[in-house]
Amino acid sequence: MITRSASPRATRKACFLYSCLLLLAFGNVHGLQLDGARLARNAPSTPPTSFESPSTLVNQNELPSSQWGSIIPQAQQSRQERGSTVESFKSFPALLDALDVMQSSYFEVWQGIWPKAIDWTAAVVGTYVSASLSAITRSDWYRDEVAAATVLRSPHNVTIPENLINKYFSHTLSFYYGEHAFALRGQAFDDMLWVVLGWLESIKFISLHSDLHYKSLEGLNESSIWYARQFIPAFAHRARVFYDLASKGWDTSLCDGGMIWSPYLTPYKNAITNQLYISASVSMYLHFPGDYNSSPFMSTSKDSRDGKLRPATPHDPKYLEAAVKGYKWLVSSNMTNRKGLFVDGFHIRGWRGDGRNGSTGSGQCDVRDEQVYTYNQGVILSGLRGLWEATGAWNYLEDGHKLIRNVISATGWGIEDADERRKWAGIGRNGILEESCDAKGTCSQDGQTFKGIFFHHMTAFCASLPVGDVKQVPFSASADLASVHTKSCQEYGPWIRHNAEAAYRTRDSKGRFGTWWTYGLWHNDTAPDNINTEVPDQGTDYRNYGVPKTRLWRFANHLSESFPEDVMPGSEVSTPDSQNWSRDPNGRGRGRTVETQSGGVAVLRALYGVADTGWG
Numbered sequence: 001m002i003t004r005s006a007s008p009r010a011t012r013k014a015c016f017l018y019s020c021l022l023l024l025a026f027g028n029v030h031g032l033q034l035d036g037a038r039l040a041r042n043a044p045s046t047p048p049t050s051f052e053s054p055s056t057l058v059n060q061n062e063l064p065s066s067q068w069g070s071i072i073p074q075a076q077q078s079r080q081e082r083g084s085t086v087e088s089f090k091s092f093p094a095l096l097d098a099l100d101v102m103q104s105s106y107f108e109v110w111q112g113i114w115p116k117a118i119d120w121t122a123a124v125v126g127t128y129v130s131a132s133l134s135a136i137t138r139s140d141w142y143r144d145e146v147a148a149a150t151v152l153r154s155p156h157n158v159t160i161p162e163n164l165i166n167k168y169f170s171h172t173l174s175f176y177y178g179e180h181a182f183a184l185r186g187q188a189f190d191d192m193l194w195v196v197l198g199w200l201e202s203i204k205f206i207s208l209h210s211d212l213h214y215k216s217l218e219g220l221n222e223s224s225i226w227y228a229r230q231f232i233p234a235f236a237h238r239a240r241v242f243y244d245l246a247s248k249g250w251d252t253s254l255c256d257g258g259m260i261w262s263p264y265l266t267p268y269k270n271a272i273t274n275q276l277y278i279s280a281s282v283s284m285y286l287h288f289p290g291d292y293n294s295s296p297f298m299s300t301s302k303d304s305r306d307g308k309l310r311p312a313t314p315h316d317p318k319y320l321e322a323a324v325k326g327y328k329w330l331v332s333s334n335m336t337n338r339k340g341l342f343v344d345g346f347h348i349r350g351w352r353g354d355g356r357n358g359s360t361g362s363g364q365c366d367v368r369d370e371q372v373y374t375y376n377q378g379v380i381l382s383g384l385r386g387l388w389e390a391t392g393a394w395n396y397l398e399d400g401h402k403l404i405r406n407v408i409s410a411t412g413w414g415i416e417d418a419d420e421r422r423k424w425a426g427i428g429r430n431g432i433l434e435e436s437c438d439a440k441g442t443c444s445q446d447g448q449t450f451k452g453i454f455f456h457h458m459t460a461f462c463a464s465l466p467v468g469d470v471k472q473v474p475f476s477a478s479a480d481l482a483s484v485h486t487k488s489c490q491e492y493g494p495w496i497r498h499n500a501e502a503a504y505r506t507r508d509s510k511g512r513f514g515t516w517w518t519y520g521l522w523h524n525d526t527a528p529d530n531i532n533t534e535v536p537d538q539g540t541d542y543r544n545y546g547v548p549k550t551r552l553w554r555f556a557n558h559l560s561e562s563f564p565e566d567v568m569p570g571s572e573v574s575t576p577d578s579q580n581w582s583r584d585p586n587g588r589g590r591g592r593t594v595e596t597q598s599g600g601v602a603v604l605r606a607l608y609g610v611a612d613t614g615w616g
Contacts, residue, residue: 089501089504091500091604091607091608091611091612092135092139092141092608092612094500094504094604094607095132095135095601095604095605095607095608096136096164097511098511098513098597098600098601098604099129099132099168099601101510101511101512101597102125102128102594102597102598102600102601103129103168103171105510105512105594105597106593106594106597107171107594109170109171109174111178112174112175112176112177112178112179113175113178113179113180114594116593116594117445117594117595118445119179119180119183119184119187119191120184120187120190120191120194121445121446121449121594121595121598122175122179122180123179123184123191123194123195123197123198124194124198124449124452124453124456124598125594125595125598126172126175126179126198126202127194127197127198127201127456128452128456128598128601128602128605129168129171129172129175130172130198130201130202130204130205131201131205131456131459131460131605132168132601132605133165133168133169133172133205133209134204134205134208134209135605135608135609135615136161136164136165137165137205137208137209137212137213138208138212138615141161142161145160145161146161146213165209169205169228172202173228173231176199176231176234176235176238179195181195181238184242185242185245188261188262188263188264188273189246189248189249189259189260189261189262189263189273189277190261190270190272190273190276192242192243192245192246193242193243193246193273193276193277193279193280194276195238195239195242196239196242196243196246196280196283196284197276197279197280197283197382199235199236199238199239200235200239200280200283200284200287200288202235203232203235203236203239203287203288203289204287206226206228206229206231206232206235207232209226209228210225210226210228210229213226214226232289233289233291233292233293234293236288236289236290236291237291237293237295239284239288240284240288240291240309240312241309243280243281243284246276246277246280247277247322249261249263249273249277250277250322250326251267251269253360253363254267254269254348254351254360254363254364254365255269255333255346255348255363255364255365256329257325257329258274258326258329258330258333258365259273259274259276259277259326260273261273261345264558265547265553265554265555266347266348266351266353266551266552266553266554266555267347267348267351267353268345268346268347268553269333269345269346269365270344270345270346270369271330271335271342271343271344271345271376272344272345272373272375272376272379274326274329274330274333275330275342275376275379275380275383276379277322277323277326278323278326278327278330278380278383278387279323279379279380279382279383279386279457281319281320281322281323281326281383282319282320282323282383282386282387282389282390283382283386284316284319285315285316285317285319285320285323285386285390286315286386286389286390286474288312288314288315288316288319289314290311290312290313290314291309291311291312292311292312293309294308294309294310294311295308295309320390320391323383323386323387323390324387324391327380327383327384327387327396330380331399333346333365334365334368335368337370337372339406339409339410339426339427340402340403340406340410341372341376341377341406341407341410341426341427342372342376342377342380343368343369343370343371343372343376343536343539344369344370344371344372344373344376344539344540345368345369346365346366346367346368346369347365347367347369347552347553348360348361348362348363348364348365348366348367349361349362349364349366349367350362352551352556367552368538369538369539369540370536370537370538370539371535371536371539371540371541371542372426372427372436372536372539373435373447373450373543374407374427374433374434374435374450374451374453374454375449375450375451375453375454377403377406377407377427377454378453378454378455378456378457378458379453379457380400380403380457381400381403381404381457381458381460381461382457382460382461384396384397384399384400384461385397385400385460385461385463388475389474389475390474390475391475392475394481397481397485400461401485401488404458404461404492407427407433407454408431408492408495409425409426410425410426410427410428411425411426411427411428411429411430411431411432411433411434411495412425412428412429412430412431413431413495413498414431415431422531424532424533424534426534428518429518430518430521431495431498431499432498432499432502432517432518432520432521433451433454433455433499433517434451434516434517434518434533435447435450435451435515435544436533436535436541437541437544438515438516438517438518439516439518439519439531439532439533440533441516441585441588441589442544442545442589443515443544443589443590444543444544444545444590445590445593445595446543446544447515447543447544448515448590448593448595448596448599449595449598449599450543451515451517451599451602451603452595452598452599452600452601452602452603453602455496455499455599455602455603455605455606456602456605456606458492458606458610459602459605459606459609459610459616460616461616462485462489462492462609462610462614462616463609463615463616464482464485464486464614464615464616465477465481465482465485465486466482467479467482486614489610489614489616490611490614492610492611493610493611493612494611496603496606496607496610496611497607497611499517499603500603500604500606500607501520502517502518502520502521503517503520503599503600503603503604504520504600504604505520505521506519506520506586506600507600508584508586508592512592512596512597513592513596513597513599513600514584514585514586514587514592514596515586515589515590515592515593515595515596515599516585516586517599517603519585519586
């Protein structure tokens with residue numbers, strides 16, 4: 001539903017967009033040439049015998065003593081005993097349907113946005129569109145349609161999948177013009193980094209689709225090149241601009257490093273901003289194709305000259321150095337709890353930096369906020385996968401598998417007693433990933449987005465490892481290492497399917513997903529009495545209820561002001577009958593939104609990419 005009238009400027013933008021779509025010209029793009037750069041390291045000569053030292057760097061050809069996934073508890077109860085009686089569905093058609101509902105119900109092509117999304121969640125949703133396109137272009141369905149066209153000499157068989165690809169890519173292109181890029185420049189550092197990951201994901205899709213279906217035709221004539229390649233430089237420029245802006249958040253004056261969350265609040269070094277910085281940095285090293293656009297959007301940047309940006313080359317070692325440095329800091333920061341889950345972040349005790357007589361206090365990250373969010377367990381997974389690709393050090397994969405196992409365990413997966421399964425296990429119950437706000441129906445737009453983020457980055461992490469020459473960058477794996485990784489990820493398959501089935505059952509008559517997946521297990525059954533969550537005593541759920549107006553979080557002269565980090569709790573938009581469980585628990589609070597739908601897309605893509613195909 002359109003929520004605002006079209007301004008003349010918006011109308012001109014829409015007309016320009018359609019002109020672009022109708023008058024596409026074919027152009028060249030800078031190739032992804034690898035420079036073979038890697039960082040020197042002192043690696044232990046023998047592999048670890050356990051997974052207790054995640055920061056140890058080792059040679060990737062020396063395998064761990066056991067499979068990473070071997071200690072995952074397998075659920076002993078049958079699907080019926082777990083409460084999931086949904087009819088079996090095929091993951092790929094379900095993914096296509098969820099994507100269609102997300103775009104047809106929530107996206108406005110003429111505006112180039114999801115009108116009800118906020119800036120950072122829109123960047124995440126756009127990332128999922130590109131990731132889903134990568135799944136489509138690699139699918140057996142696409143391949144079979146093309147093969148049928150060759151055998152039957154039927155252009156119609158090629159038109160069907162390619163038209164679907166172009167339909168959703170046109171949404172990506174529309175979003176490029178519709179994204180609130182200038183507003184995002186003034187927001188928190190994590191908001192900027194979602195933008196970086198989103199446009200790099202689009203570049204990855206364009207390159208993949210071109211390589212799979214057009215590369216054999218290139219060189220014949222200009223019209224053989226897939227038209228979307230001409231947009232890679234624009235996407236790369238936006239990724240670079242936002243990466244450079246976000247990098248200003250790296251701070252060594254406090255805690256000996258780490259990213260600050262927001263420049264508008266007292267220093268808070270949280271998990272998500274640091275994980276995003278790691279993932280974005282290594283992604284820039286691996287997938288950024290260079291940028292030769294000198295548009296002066298950042299005249300104060302150290303990379304600017306005469307008010308214009310200097311050229312940026314692919315695979316610049318500075319990005320890899322930033323990722324390695326960022327992960328080293330994160331590992332040493334003591335940001336995980338007794339369940340092995342990332343807590344939210346750190347304040348600095350006694351900090352009073354505002355004003356002339358300010359004080360940095362202890363200068364250390366020593367006031368830990370114990371709040372646990374699902375997305376804080378996810379983003380680092382794509383960063384770890386990228387660090388392995390960039391360095392060949394398999395300890396990064398080891399760390400990722402350890403974290404995934406901790407998450408699965410903290411959902412109660414594998415607990416046989418029915419009553420015990422329904423109790424809060426740390427980050428879910430009954431084997432289902434859950435936010436603490438889900439059961440109460442009080443999730444903000446932030447909270448409604450988090451679970452999908454975990455599954456998106458888990459899918460990226462679990463993509464099959466390329467096998468080949470391990471001396472190249474990005475690195476390839478030995479056959480043994482690739483096998484260990486694949487088998488470990490396959491062991492997560494039943495848990496992913498369990499979550500996908502629960503999420504699938506939250507759909508309404510229009511195919512829209514709800515946010516509380518756990519209730520999908522109970523469906524029309526009576527909800528259990530024990531649905532409480534255990535919120536940590538020293539945790540602050542600021543992502544769902546807003547940033548506290550206290551000196552710990554805010555500057556003294558800004559205690560009553562609103563900033564981009566303030567959120568609207570979902571409970572404030574509840575409908576009068578929102579507590580009527582017999583109708584629809586997922587209709588409470590904000591109800592079904594583009595954010596909840598994107599979560600459905602993400603978990604179904606994980607089911608298809610990890611559990612069913614192993615592609616990632």
